[in-house]
Amino acid sequence: MGAGNQTGVSQFLLLGFSDDPELQPLLCGVFLSMFLVAMLGNLLIILAISTDSHLHTPMYFFLSHLSFVDICFVSTTVPRMLVNIQTQRKDISYIGCFTQVYFFMVFAGMDNFLLTVMAYDRFVAICQPLHYMVIMNPHFCGLLVLTCWLIILFSSLFHVLLMMRLTFCIGTEIPHFFCELTQTLKAACSDTLINNICLYVATVLLCIFPLTGILYSYSQIVSTLIKMASTEGKYKAFSTCVSHLTVVSLFYGTSLGVYLTSAVTHSSQRSSIASVMYTVVTPMLNPFIYSLRNKDVKGALARLLSLCAPCL
Template identity: 60%
Template structure:
């Protein structure tokens, strides 16, 4: 009987975007600036939707959820990468890697589901405007949000548990800047059949279903817009979808680019570089996409900045008092 001499490793090595020492300072500065921009931008969107009563609608409720998820999504991977560059280390513990896998799968799938829910919200708003507040009531919004979070939590737990069953050889090097589940699984020394089945089944259910919902919603939206007689009415209806459609296109195009690059890649770091687009750049750009074309968001942000500017002189005068 053949025995397998596998050793359960206590840590992995993340090779990052590039192994060239001269580029590490540039990579650190670039990723730090993108991370801070993503966190600040999404935090401002949340602050605007919470503080402005005009934005207490289903559309902005789900937008604030998306912004919170984007903050968590980038915080799952980027801080560890920045720490490793700063300390000249590539190591991540076994427990830290499993934790990254859990939260990465949690937030990437939740991002996907929220985009589908937001597409449904736009479908109801354009195709059934008179019944919009009746259909998209507070109870339904809370239920959709709760079901999404629970579904993603169970999915991440399942993926983490099947990953825990794997055995890894010593000195495992991951050509990525975080513990990307698919790459880690295929570096295992033990059989990965169960993991592959779980990944592809989940991708089929939690990937294809939201995409199908988005396509269906927008097909109905386009049909409704075409029926509108006036050009101004068509523009007004379509303008409410532009921001969401831009975010959807950016998210799925960059995600598709990652899988295409991994299939055709010759350089082991190419998949990691492609992943930057959907894991860092997309969350960073989402607040700009939603705020630049949205007058209500811009008005709410202007109100916040005006309050801050007014209060700052009072704070500085108070500090000068003996």
């Protein structure tokens, strides 16, 4: 049987990392460990921020949302991969694959948007400190997050609906450990020109523009810091940006690394390994980045753990 649409194709095959049976327990252990650390770390950040009144500020409001999105992000790909490793199966249903594509795009996009919003928050705090609480009021912060959600939900839905018009051959193989949009498009048996054009346009609008916003915000922050007379003031202001800059560098650096790896090597296995960096490693490291250099978060975590200690 040749090509078929969604009524003819019931499942895809995820090739994963390796077919070597000896590597499967190691892969399962490594990814399970990273998944649990990412879940626990981000959950602790959310609990610390929600239970500590000192952290009820715009910066930590956005950070709690970032942690929530990171929990959802790793939950979109890792559990399914662990199930496939344990059962030694590679199949994923047609609906399951498209659902995974949708939610992966949603949470990856929200990570991108939240990092941009957090950069704007730091810009206002440092460049316009007297107007900070007026500009970054709770209503405006909530509206920013809601707008980000609406944009990325409908944008991701648009891409998935475009994918549903494609035809796929029976036994379609996706050379990845999850259903990633570009890899799924490459596996289609019909013309994907419209899909690729829409993908490129969305990438420019939803990735390049936010990154430009982040770079602009920090150019203004640096300009303001240079004009500060107090060295202590410069250090204190910049220290609030270090964690965010680290996360931004990690997220965009690993995403760019995935793109360059797939473009230069054309190796699906290397591309899959590179994808692990921003799909699993980055959400796992974010809680550590924000807590290790932040006295407020460390204090809130210490108070949270002290409250939980008698219950253990």
